[in-house]
Amino acid sequence: MRSLYLLVLVFLTSVGVSAQNHGSVGGTVTTVDGSPAEFVNVTLKGSSKGAIADRKGRFVIAPVPPGNYTVVATFVGLETQERDVEVVSGKRTTIDFTLKESAQQLDEIIVAETRGVYTINEPSSSLRLTTPLLETPQNIQMVTSDVLRDQQVISMSDGVLRNVSGAVRSEHWGDLYTNVLSRGAQVQAFRNGFNVVNSYWGPLTEDMSFVDHIEFVKGPAGFMLSSGDPSGLYNVVTKKPTGKSQGEVAFTVGSFDLYRTSLDLDGKLSSDGRLLYRLNIAGQNKKSHRPNEYNDRYTIAPVISYQLDDKTKLTLEYTLQLANMSDVGSYYVYDTHGLGTLPVDFTTLPAGLAGTKIKDHSLYVNLQHDFNESWKLTAQVARFDYSQDGSSMWPIAVNPDNTMIRGVGSWQAKSEMNMAQVFVNGDFTTGMIRHRVLAGLDLANKSYLADWSQSHALDTLGGEFSLSAPNVGAPNGGYPAFDYSTPLSERAAAAGSFQDQRYYGVYLQDELGFFENRARLTIAGRYTYIKQSYYGSSEAKHVTPRVGLSVNITSSTTAYALYDQAFTPQSGVLSSGSKVQPITGNNIEFGLKRNWADGRFTSSLAFYRILKNNELTADPNAPMNSGLSVELGQKRAQGIEFDVRGSLLPGLTATANYAFTDSKVTKVTEGVTAVNVGDVVPGFARHTANLWIGYSIQEGLLRGVGASLGYTMMADRETYWDPLPDPSQELPTYNKVDAGLFWESKNIRIAANVFNVFDEFLYSGSYYAWQNFYYTQTEAPRNFRLSVNYRF
Structure with missing residues (x-):
């Protein structure tokens, strides 16, 4: 890969240097009161070349062959402006635009025009x-x-x-x-x-x-x-501060005692607009379609950004999520007779069982520095702290006579992650070749420890829980009282549930643009070193190359091809005594993309094939609790994906997609009998399709009134764990229809949605061969939500 990269780069650069140098067009767009105008489109008339003004109103169009051009500045709702310029070889031609609107008027136009946006044409x-x-x-x-x-x-x-x-x-x-x-x-x-x-x-x-x-x-x-x-x-x-003084409060009520409110505040902390803030707060109480379940969530997320100078911006972000929910294993329903044999609201969760409490903290510090219009540095660090105190239900026995002994296990956990990134983006030309360069470094140190070693039987022999006549009151085996007197670290180590991972990676990517950037060749590589522990330790280092090609068929249609790799380190002990290899993956992808109506509507079609090698599985010839593994061989996933989204007509928005997924075992290591070549990889649907379409009336007395319709289909679904012993128990096709009505004005939106309109019995599930029972997880029957949003 390195030799290929150098060969291609030297050849193409030599071609470019020998050719005529190009120039560029750049400048700023401001409002009539001198404020920068973001999101304005600046293009060269009669060509596909253009740029969008950034948060400082700046734009650059490059590379541009020498000659005379007309530069056009446009934005929906604004008067189009045109200026004639001459581009000179090797130089930047500067041109500035001043809008007739003020910053406040532009903000109002942007807010009005960006409602109902279903497409984003730039990555974050x-x-x-x-x-x-x-x-x-x-x-x-x-x-x-x-x-x-x-x-x-x-x-x-x-x-x-x-x-x-x-x-x-x-x-x-x-x-x-x-x-x-x-x-x-x-x-x-x-x-x-x-x-x-x-x-x-x-x-x-x-x-x-x-x-x-x-x-x-x-x-x-x-x-x-x-x-x-x-x-x-x-x-x-x-969400980040936008520099606009605005806010929104929302209230939502719904089925299963859903009560939710949220507040979003966005504004300035200094008169010069250099110090900005964003504050989001939310609180929610929610129960379930199953008795005794609840899920209460509380969130606070403040963000502060400070523009140190014209080129440097510092952002501080903190998020706290609190969760107070019922036992996290209560979603499972068990039976020896088959999938989906019990009612949609069936549960084994007893009233009064202590729930699970979670605290999730995250802190980010982000620094962005623009060296100039072409080079930018981003550096950020993050700290994540997660703690969990609770339990998870799992059966001790499920009997053929429709009885079971319910079990509940401890689940106390703690997670810590420290991560850092620094990367540079560059945009420059050598001759006729445009380079978009990315180079950077990643660092991380992660640890996760948990105690799920303690268990308690909720039912007694002779007092089993009946699936035919369930009693979800106080269990006859009493409630658990787990012993937390020993430090969590010691309990996790004894249970073998300590995970640790450290890694660093360096990467370089160059996207070379040819023929006025109508064709782009991407060549990249990354070196990663990882050391981790989980049921054994492993250490791996790997180079993952990447080669991509994207070609403009028209100014709004591209075709692309990609070869890429990834790898995942594994921990375990091989029966052979050999060193555990990481999972390696190869991805080949081809596709077509198109933007319609100036990017307000997009479509994409992708064909792919992924090969995965060396994945570990339990050694079928070793004792069950030995912890010994063998490398499986190879899995292959291939398929087709089609997505469309955006605004088809004024007031009409849509999201639709379809995917065909074929994932199978293609090679099996000698001696492995648990799987065979041709076995389907569990846990997915071969065919998935989705639709969400909405329309709002644009004129007249009913302006702002609208309706929406959604549909989801999953066919040829695979169970998650083991093959089903009875083929008649295959998961049925999943069909779900949703619908809604809404009304929206300048400041208020009222919406009501009904989910699962036809009250279908929706579930997923699998078979567990090692305990000889089925499990099912159901989704909610017909339910609704009503929300009121007020913007100010």
Whole structure:
């Protein structure tokens, strides 16, 4: 890869240097009262070249061949301005625009025009990319804040995934953990560019009160992922100060005693606008469609940013999430007869069982420095502290006579993560070649320890819990009283439930643009070193290369191809005594992207294949509790993903997607009998499809009145753990219809949504061969939400 990179770079640079040098066009856009004008589009008339003014009103269009051009400044709702310029070889031609509107008038126009936005055409700075999504050689999908609001999404596990092709939840875990599956495996969870996974279960689901939007990156990206499954990641981007003095308060009520309120304040702490703040607060009480379950959440998220000078900005961000919920294993229902045999509201959770309390702290410090218009430095550090005190129910026995002995185990846990990043983005030209350069360093130190070694039987022999006539009152075996007198660290070490990971990584990427940036070749690589402990220790170092090509078929249509890698270190003890290898993954992807109606509507089509090697599995020839493993062999995931989203017509918005996922075992290590070549990888749906469409009346007395309709389908679903002994027990096709009505004015929005309109019995589940029973997790029957939002 290094030789190839050097060869291609030397060749292309020599071609560019021998050709005629290009110039560029740059300047600023300001309002009539002298304030910078953000989001204004500046283009060269009659070409696809252009730029969007940043928060300081600055723009740069490069590279531009020498000649005479007309520069056009446009924004919806503003008068178009045109200026003639001459571009000279090797020089920057400066041109400034002054709008006729004031800063306040521009803010009002921006607010009006950006409501109902379902598309984002630029990635967040935390993804480290400066290339527009249309030109990026990878499938990246954005879920905007307006989408979350319209669908009344209140947490990361609450319907977000309907907006992304092929994304489904890996078991439900209530509203504790999201655990997203995509492309046949669990994807990594990021927040503001940091990998915040510190155990299989985490992190705690983000409350949407402090979330701006969510970015789903399909397939690996070595410079983002560091280490992780090659299926991809999702990045939660939190709200930041905007410099506008504004606020919003929202109230939501709904089925199962849902009562929720949130407050969003955004403004200035200094008259010169250098010191800004953002404060989000939310509180929620919520029960469930199952008796005795509850989930109360409280969140506070203050952010302060300070513009030290014209080039440097410092941002401090803190988030506290408190969760007070019932036992986290109560979502499971068990039976020996099959899947979905018990009522939708069936539970084994006894009243009075102590719940689970969680404190989740995160702190960010972010520094951004612009060396000039072409080079930018970003440095950030983060500290995450998570503590959990609670329990998890799991059966001690499930009997063929429809009785069981319920068990509850301790789950006290603590997680600490310290992470740091520094990276540089550069944009320059050599001859006719444009370079978008990214280089950086990642560091992290993570630890997770838990005590789930203590257990208690809620039922006694002769007093078993009856699935036919359940009694969820006080259990005859009494409530547990776990012994926490010994420090958690000692209990976790004794139980073998201590996880530790340290890593660092360095990376370099160069995107080379040719033919006036109509074709872009991306060459990148990352070196990562990781040391971790979990059921054994492991140490790994790996280079992950990346090569991508993106070509403009038209100014709004691109085709791309990508080869990428990722790796995941593993801990364990091999029966052979050999060293445990990391999971390695290879991703090949091809696709088409198109922006319609000036980017207000987008579509993407992707074809991919992922190969994963060396994944550990329990040695079938060793005793069950030996802890010995063997390397499985190879898994292959391949499929098709199609996404469309945006504003089709004034007042008409839509999100629709479809994915076909085929994930199978393709190679099996000699001696492994637990799986066979051709076995389907569990935990996904072969076919998924989603739709959300809304329309609001634009004129007349009913202006602002609208309706929405949603649909989700999952077909050919696979159970999560073991093959089902009875083929007739396969999971049925999942069909869910949602609908809503709303009214919106300048300051008020009132919305009511009905979920699961046709009251379908919706569930997922699996079979556990080692205990010879089925488990099912049900979703809520028909339910509603009513929300009122007031902006000021």
